[in-house]
Amino acid sequence: MARITGPVCRLCRREGMKLFLKGSRCDTPKCAFERRDSVPGMHPYRRGKLTDYGLHLREKQKVKHYYGVLERQFRRYFAEAQRSKGNTGNTLMSLLERRLDNIVFRLGFATSRAHARQLVGHGHITVNGRKVDIPSYLVRAGDKIRVKNRASSLQAVQASLAENQRPLPDFLTREEAPIPQGxxxxxxxxxxxSIPVQTQLIVELCSK
Known part of the structure; x- marks a missing residue:
């Protein structure tokens, strides 16, 4: 299961905005972006102005880092969005938002998408009563996401809910007791x- 394993705080600095990759730490003064918002590297203030290609690339990289997907995965999502009817950029973002690890994070069951990916991979989450351990699983309208009724699962999720300060998006509903579910x-x-994305730049870059 491929994933980003490097220092993630550098990714926020590279993109020039908080991507909330470290969970609750991103909301504290310890956040690396708060302490040092320059781009990573030896001479961060000597960087020139981005070219047109650079602007397109940074937008794509920002979305990849935000959702924790790699290039091959991202290309598959884009190809599927192109085959679908409607606006390609909107369809692409919808596919990424429908990932199970993202849904678990947006429900507040995990402190970050990396944490949500781990919860799903370790079998703590069920969809419509069936265990799903694939973080990239795409949910559908009407799907019920529930935490397994066992001590280890409940303890991990309840701790995340206790420190969760993110608003619940409109496309989800949540119940926290007796067993967390959404x-x-x-x-x-x-x-x-929840972050600004210029989908047109991504579509223009990936369509070349």
């Missing part, structure tokens, strides 16, 4: 993404 009310779209 439901996908509708399919998400580009407007539900």
């Amino acid at each position: 439901e996908v009310v509708r399919l998400p779209d580009a407007a539900d993404v």
Whole structure:
């Protein structure tokens, strides 16, 4: 299962904005972006202005880092979005938002998407009563996401819910007791993404 394993705080600095890759730490003064918001590298203030290609590339890299997907995965999502009817950029963001690890994170069951990926991979999450341990599983409208009724699963999720300060998106509902669970009310779209994304730049770059 491929994943980003390097220092993630550098990714926020590289993209020039918080991507909330370290969970609750990102909301504290310890956040690396708060302490040092320059781009990583030996001479961060000598960088020139981005070219047109650079602007397109940075937008794509920002989305990849935000959702924790690698290049091959991202290309598959883009190819599927191109085959679908409707706006390619909006469909792409909808596919990424529908990932199970993202849904678990947006429900507040995990402190970060990396944490959510681990919860799913270790079998702590069920979808419609069946265990799903594939983080890239795409949820559908009406799916019910529930934490397994066992001590280790409940303890991990309840700790995340206790420190969760993120608002619940409109396309999800959540119940915290007696067992944390949520439901996908509708399919998400580009407007539900919690960071600004210029999807047109991504489409132009990946269509070449």
